Amino acid sequence: MSLKTRILGLAALLIIAAGTASWLAYRALSDDIVERWGQQVAEIQVRYDSARLLQSLEREIGLAQQMARSSALLQWAGAPDNPTLKARAIRQMESFRGNFRDNSYFVALRENGHYYYNNADNEYAGNQFRYVLDPDKPDDAWFFQLLQEGRDFHLNVNPDTELGVTKLWIDVLMRDDNQQVVGMVGTGLNLDDFLQDIVDIGQDGITTLFVDYNGAIQLYRDRNYIDFASIIKPEGQKNTVDLLFDDPQDKQQILGMLQILKRRNGEQGAVESGFVTVNDRKHLAGVAFLPAIGWFEITLLDLDTLIPRSYLWPLVAVFLASLLITLALFHQIIQSRILRPVLSLEEAVHRLRNGRFDLPYLPKPDNEIGRLVDHFEKMSHALRNTTRELEQQVARRTEELQRLARIDALTGLKNRRGLDEVMSEQIQRAEREQTGFGLLWLDIDHFKTINDTLGHQAGDDILCRVALWLKAAVRPYDHPGRWGGDEFVVLLSPCDPATLEQIACRIRTSVEKESQRTGSAITISVGGYFCPPGEDLDTLLRIADQALYEAKRSGRNRVCIHTTTGKEIHPA
Numbered sequence: 111m112s113l114k115t116r117i118l119g120l121a122a123l124l125i126i127a128a129g130t131a132s133w134l135a136y137r138a139l140s141d142d143i144v145e146r147w148g149q150q151v152a153e154i155q156v157r158y159d160s161a162r163l164l165q166s167l168e169r170e171i172g173l174a175q176q177m178a179r180s181s182a183l184l185q186w187a188g189a190p191d192n193p194t195l196k197a198r199a200i201r202q203m204e205s206f207r208g209n210f211r212d213n214s215y216f217v218a219l220r221e222n223g224h225y226y227y228n229n230a231d232n233e234y235a236g237n238q239f240r241y242v243l244d245p246d247k248p249d250d251a252w253f254f255q256l257l258q259e260g261r262d263f264h265l266n267v268n269p270d271t272e273l274g275v276t277k278l279w280i281d282v283l284m285r286d287d288n289q290q291v292v293g294m295v296g297t298g299l300n301l302d303d304f305l306q307d308i309v310d311i312g313q314d315g316i317t318t319l320f321v322d323y324n325g326a327i328q329l330y331r332d333r334n335y336i337d338f339a340s341i342i343k344p345e346g347q348k349n350t351v352d353l354l355f356d357d358p359q360d361k362q363q364i365l366g367m368l369q370i371l372k373r374r375n376g377e378q379g380a381v382e383s384g385f386v387t388v389n390d391r392k393h394l395a396g397v398a399f400l401p402a403i404g405w406f407e408i409t410l411l412d413l414d415t416l417i418p419r420s421y422l423w424p425l426v427a428v429f430l431a432s433l434l435i436t437l438a439l440f441h442q443i444i445q446s447r448i449l450r451p452v453l454s455l456e457e458a459v460h461r462l463r464n465g466r467f468d469l470p471y472l473p474k475p476d477n478e479i480g481r482l483v484d485h486f487e488k489m490s491h492a493l494r495n496t497t498r499e500l501e502q503q504v505a506r507r508t509e510e511l512q513r514l515a516r517i518d519a520l521t522g523l524k525n526r527r528g529l530d531e532v533m534s535e536q537i538q539r540a541e542r543e544q545t546g547f548g549l550l551w552l553d554i555d556h557f558k559t560i561n562d563t564l565g566h567q568a569g570d571d572i573l574c575r576v577a578l579w580l581k582a583a584v585r586p587y588d589h590p591g592r593w594g595g596d597e598f599v600v601l602l603s604p605c606d607p608a609t610l611e612q613i614a615c616r617i618r619t620s621v622e623k624e625s626q627r628t629g630s631a632i633t634i635s636v637g638g639y640f641c642p643p644g645e646d647l648d649t650l651l652r653i654a655d656q657a658l659y660e661a662k663r664s665g666r667n668r669v670c671i672h673t674t675t676g677k678e679i680h681p682a
């Protein structure tokens with residue numbers, strides 16, 4: 111796996127890990143914020159819903175209480191059979207009917223159990239007496255129960271089977287001057303209208319319900335849950351609020367909140383809240399007690415509706431986008447600051463390893479890698495300089511060795527190899543320019559005797575001296591050399607037969623004279639050949655050797671020149 115893949119993989123893992131940790135922290139924080147926010151919203155919503163209910167009811171309750179205190183009604187309640195009082199009371203009732211919101215009323219008298227009623231359509235005009243309440247009839251039990259309890263005011267959601275209506279009834283007791291209960295008055299609000307106005311107001315995610323002092327559901331958008339005629343039902347048979355919750359802990363929590371609020375007994379602004387599950391969805395429940403009517407108001411906030419999960423998608427999108435941007439930036443930085451310099455360095459090292467000093471462009475970021483590249487560049491420059499110096503030294507030494515390989519170590523003249531090269535060049539030149547050159551072959555006479563009598567070292571000294579005299583006797587552009595042993599060769603170019611002869615004689619004379627001057631007289635024999643263009647080396651050497659042989663055979667210390675026209679011997 112490449113370094114780039116590893117670094118980017120590691121970076122992605124770190125970012126995802128950091129992102130996950132941030133996400134979890136965010137979730138915890140957002141849950142906390144939502145909880146706090148939800149509690150505040152729940153409390154506000156509870157107060158708002160309570161206010162809406164009370165606002166609607168307070169006027170009706172006030173009117174009902176005013177009606178209960180009406181002297182016309184109270185007098186009639188004391189003498190229900192008195193037609194004058196009855197007529198006056200009914201007129202009074204009818205005047206109240208016009209003021210009630212539902213334009214309906216009821217009056218029930220304790221003494222004879224007569225129940226009077228009229229509605230918005232004035233359906234029972236002149237016939238307000240509807241029926242006689244029967245203590246043994248379950249449908250009428252509410253009346254007798256309220257009389258028994260002696261509660262001055264009561265709200266009751268109840269279908270009236272006689273009248274065929276289901277209403278939220280406002281029941282207010284009538285008391286005479288002695289505070290004796292003489293009857294009951296009130297009005298009924300159409301339940302469907304009331305639910306629509308107060309409870310089921312179409313706020314998405316917000317559910318409002320009202321329960322009575324014992325937790326029995328009184329107002330709820332689903333009528334099936336409403337506990338009609340709660341007052342006459344024994345405990346245990348009521349539709350209480352806990353029916354809405356599946357989790358026993360939620361049931362306990364809600365009932366616990368009702369208990370707490372009961373203990374606080376309508377304390378101003380007292381609201382309890384907590385999380386519950388309704389229909390498998392998390393809700394925040396807010397509960398408040400309404401002492402004016404003795405009910406609790408419960409608001410359920412569906413958090414998934416109010417704060418849908420889809421709200422989080424932009425956050426996820428932002429996270430993913432920032433992840434991609436971060437990776438791209440990271441890749442760019444890694445690429446320019448690490449990978450590209452490292453790859454260039456690797457390429458440079460590869461070239462250097464193959465002996466190439468033409469390094470590619472090496473980026474130098476301002477970091478450790480940049481410093482490493484800088485050191486590498488300096489190192490490669492030093493290596494290049496050292497290598498060049500070594501190469502130059504080797505070239506110089508090779509050249510010297512090559513030169514030495516063509517030089518005779520004893521005399522300093524060209525050796526046989528050197529002479530071979532010069533002769534080959536001259537053969538080519540002669541061929542090319544169609545001119546001849548001269549070749550002399552020299553041999554010291556009786557050198558063996560010199561060696562034998564004076565010693566080998568003395569022989570060497572004589573060889574060196576002969577070399578010096580030879581050099582002095584030829585022209586600067588001629589090529590004298592030692593062929594081997596006591597034999598010397600001189601190549602003369604440019605040359606002609608006369609010059610060849612002249613120089614050959616001069617050499618022989620010079621050696622003879624100079625050696626005599628130094629006290630160890632020696633002589634040499636010289637064979638010469640003027641080489642015409644087109645002849646090969648072997649032929650030249652053979653003819654020059656023959657000329658030398660002729661010179662020796664003729665008595666030594668003489669020159670024998672071969673030309674194309676014949677041979678000529680010059681004695682001393």
Ligand SMILES: Nc1nc2c(ncn2[C@@H]2O[C@H](COP(=O)(O)OP(=O)(O)OP(=O)(O)O)[C@@H](O)[C@H]2O)c(=O)[nH]1
Pocket residue numbers: 553554555556557558559561565566567568569570573594595596662666
């Ligand atoms: N001192 C010395 N002697 C050498 C060297 N090379 C060859 N010789 C000797 O030179 C002698 C050459 O003798 P030759 O050329 O064969 O015979 P010569 O005695 O010169 O007689 P001619 O040539 O017939 O006059 C031999 O004795 C070799 O040992 C050398 O480098 N130094």
